[in-house]
Amino acid sequence: MNAEIVIGDEQGRPVLIDIEELLATRLLVQGNSGSGKSHLLRRLLEESAGMVQQIVIDPEGDFVGLADAFSHIVVDAASYSQGELEALALRVRAHRASVVLALEGLEVEQQIKACATFLNALFDAPREHWYPALVVVDEAQMFAPSAAGEMAEDVRRTTLSAMTNLMCRGRKRGLAGIVATQRLAKLAKNVAAEASNFLMGRTFLDIDMVRAADLLGMERRQAERIRDLERGRFVGLGPAISRRPVTVKIGPVRTGHKAAATGLMPLPEAPKADMAALLTDALAQEARPAPPPRAPAPPVEALGAAMAERAEAPVAASRREGPKVDVGGAVAAVMAEMAAHPDSAYQTASTLYQAFLTRCRARGVHIPPLDMAAFRREFAVALAGLDRLEDEDAARIRALGSGIADDVLGPFLVIARSALEGRDAPDEDELARAYGTSSPGRVRRLLDHFEREGLIVVREIFGGGRKISVPALETAS
Template sequence: MTSEIVLGAVVLKGAGGEPAVMNIEELLATRLLVQGNSGSGKSHLLRRILEQSAGRVQQIVIDPEGDFVSLSDRFGHVVLDAQRSDVELETIALRIRQSRVSAVLNLEHLEIEGQMRAAGIFLNAMFEADRAFWHPALVVVDEAQLFAPTEKGEFSEEARRLSLGAMTNLMCRGRKRGLAGIIATQRLAKVAKNVAAEASNFLFGRTFLDIDMARAGDLLGIDRKATEMFRDLRRGTFMALGPALYRRPTQVAVASVETRALGTAPALTPPPLDVSLEERSAILAPVPAAAPRPVAERRATVPAPPSVNDMLSRISERHVADEEEAAALSMPAEEREALLREIVRDIVANPENAFADELRLFNEFSYACRFKRIPGAADRDEFKRLLAPARAGAGSMDASDEQWQQAMAAAEEVPVEDRTLFLLFAKAAMHQQPCPSDATVARIAGTRSPGRARGLISFLERKGHIVTRPGFRNLRIVAIPALAWETLPGDPNAPDAPACGAPGINLPGDEARGERIS
């Protein structure tokens, strides 16, 4: 099977109708950029490439206007309506990658932000497929300026980053995964440079704006004066250059195609030459007062249908909410508090959560509360209140202990985000233990940086919550002014000892109580 397809004919003087060809194997390794103003024939060119290469290589089309769904009738492409949940888009993208079938992602029923999100999720899923499914595929993205914009627009920054990241992966890193990007745009200046610059093959059609002509001329290697020829190109005629096309800029005319887009360019339709008196009267007839005023029809954004998992989750949430409401009338507050402390202590004691951020820990806390059917919704502030002593290693302290109650009362004057380290030093001082090292403080604070730990200690001291002073041989002592306690001297450079001091595990000597500073 030959690797070349026929785009049309070379139209340069003296060419004699020589066919214009493109090498698909070379294209898979070098990618393609197509530019042309509206009406220049970009979609026609893409359709010609897809029709000629159908059956030779897998094709994936990102179709924002539904122009390419007709490929399914002639060539068997699977048409995927993008009005689906994120999980469904990811799963179907992986199935397409694995099965090697050609597909069209139809985005026409979504607004611009929805199109960006759906395209980003779909492309990322194909990009992240297992190595065993890195089959060669042409990935055609029409109107690429929508998915790789250079500037912010009427869409969220999250959608922009998702879509731009997917396009960057496709054009910059897709080759090793077998993904060959073909991007088409009306305005080259509106496409992110790190996306457009990765293409080695170019097909430039009719263009009128100076900035777009200048960029096209730079890519083709022609001088600025010669770029005026882009304004004279006919519809369906392109300047071709690249390893999969020609080594020198060559003008080609695209041949006809077998399929047609669902929407076509508007044709001239003359109005009626003679309007009868009855027709005029019908148009200008009085409108009844009760008649509703007609509204111009607009394409509404149809929300994605909920997946089976979403529906089951909603049913489960309603069921749990009913049970929680019934249980809230029967569970005493002391029992609920004890259960919450136990959940937080188990979360902190898990080694996998040593450096997890607070949001992840709260999500785990919320799930555990629902799983154990604890009444009341999980509260973020309540979780922070319980997390500080648990991270400080005091999750198993006796709540009736008088000294510990003093420490907890003093901690109420400390901001919640700083309370964990305050209680860590208070616990060490109460037990007359050495001052925790920088490595231990870093782990308790959820970081791997001793420098960050020293900064947190300095911040507590500047706020007046603790006082540090040097001991013998550069050891460190931390005093708690509000409690009149202080730790024993400890080496700040000592290694962390999580086996002896991990959160939720009593340190040696917990039974002993230290003397207070007089």
């Protein structure tokens, strides 16, 4: 089998890459954004697709199009757990499948963790599965940074170890690393130094040009040659490419990639008023996330009946029967008293429950009318002031809160009551009291949590303040 592919041409003469030699000597690709770096990688992958297994780490979704023309399998890392990614990597090595690990759906730190997990599993595959494979890592400065930056130090150590293993020790396991970066200065030196082949594209920063010239064996004054390269042209050097620096124009590719239009395009012809309407009409509805499905609400109407049944249960023989007590009325009165006390919202749940039982006994209710869990939710209702609403409105808000956790039910009910009353947002002191805190930071984090869950929509007003709406209330109205 001919192991050479044509990567491009130099003044009409084809420039070849020896894939067998590349497997043994690895490759480093460098180029600023817009230099044609991704185009080069795609050309290399397309031309060698039938020769060798290919594993692509793709943080931007640039290479998923390979699956349309070749046998590559696209693996969406966002759909798998850490253990599943490790198991999948072992299967990739065992079955010699060409895959594109798509990281586009993850946050940056999650991309880094997923890449490290996958590479480590490839590296740790059993010896009988050490088949030759090209491992292409695009945007390698993310996964092998020269400095920690905003990344946690433990995450940096993990990903740097995975990339170092790929470039330093991967050859014995059949793994040939091809790393591509926009900035040589941001790529860890021990990763870049393991490559013996180089394709250097256009770069403008002096520190990157000097380092590229050092890797290519050029004198410092020759570094200007790299700055003057056109888009799609690279200076190549290495045992798999050429024994002397060669300037290559990368050839065409068959598969496309998702990219923004870079040329000029005619602007839309629309009247100014129509364009303003397109931008601003019904903006709040479009920005509002759909509320997540909630578990069906338990029947709140049964609460009074349940309390009455418990009150009418037989009392111990040693206890003298007293006059009939309105259990529901007594509980409501006790709840109102406790909610009105300025310090009650800041007590622990167990302390409040004991106080509740004591007050109930003082009113003649000797058998606990509510258990601890039911008390917490009813006390949240009392703190939210739902008794000041019409019965129908209070029932609607109760139903909305049925799926909310006990510890955050109170503030949610306060927000829902405020929205039902037509206010922009509840009073901050009232919201903090319902949450049992005096910390504005905790309240902000709670609002963020509610918004992520789709329970509320918070709109910060540039002039100051905020508007909080409850989508489920507006949907039902």
